[in-house]
Amino acid sequence: MAGERIPYGSILSRGLRLRCPQCGVGKLFNRWLHLAPSCPHCQLAYEPLEGNSWWFMYYSTAVFTGVIILAMLLIRPANHAFGRLVIFAVAFFLIVLSLPYRKGLAIAFDYLSELRFGNRPELRLRDRTDRVDNS
Numbered sequence: 001m002a003g004e005r006i007p008y009g010s011i012l013s014r015g016l017r018l019r020c021p022q023c024g025v026g027k028l029f030n031r032w033l034h035l036a037p038s039c040p041h042c043q044l045a046y047e048p049l050e051g052n053s054w055w056f057m058y059y060s061t062a063v064f065t066g067v068i069i070l071a072m073l074l075i076r077p078a079n080h081a082f083g084r085l086v087i088f089a090v091a092f093f094l095i096v097l098s099l100p101y102r103k104g105l106a107i108a109f110d111y112l113s114e115l116r117f118g119n120r121p122e123l124r125l126r127d128r129t130d131r132v133d134n135s
């Protein structure tokens with residue numbers, strides 16, 4: 001894996017598949033929404049600073065909430081009870097069931113950010129080495 005440049009799409013895809021953004025092998029979660037501290041395969045710390053992925057979780061929740069509110073304003077169901085049931089199901093699916101996938105994507109974005117601009121020398125050194133290998 002050393003010297004291998006990981007395409008950005010692969011990093012984000014690994015996050016969505018709930019796998020380690022660096023190696024793609026280790027699982028992100030021990031249980032549902034119980035984040036492992038590091039990858040069991042490559043030892044990458046998933047959240048070296050607590051709160052690195054909070055912005056993504058807050059904003060994605062806000063966007064989903066906005067979409068639901070917009071749908072409630074624009075769609076007028078004939079049966080209000082049925083409409084409420086549909087809104088509840090859609091909200092539950094978008095906000096609650098998508099939590100692990102959004103968290104995985106947030107960790108992948110954090111990894112990308114750390115790779116490019118962060119203060120984790122082991123990641124930046126690897127990336128510079130990769131650039132030299134590719135030229």
Ligand SMILES: [Zn+2]
Pocket residue numbers: 020021022023024025026039040041042043044
């Ligand atoms: Zn890993």
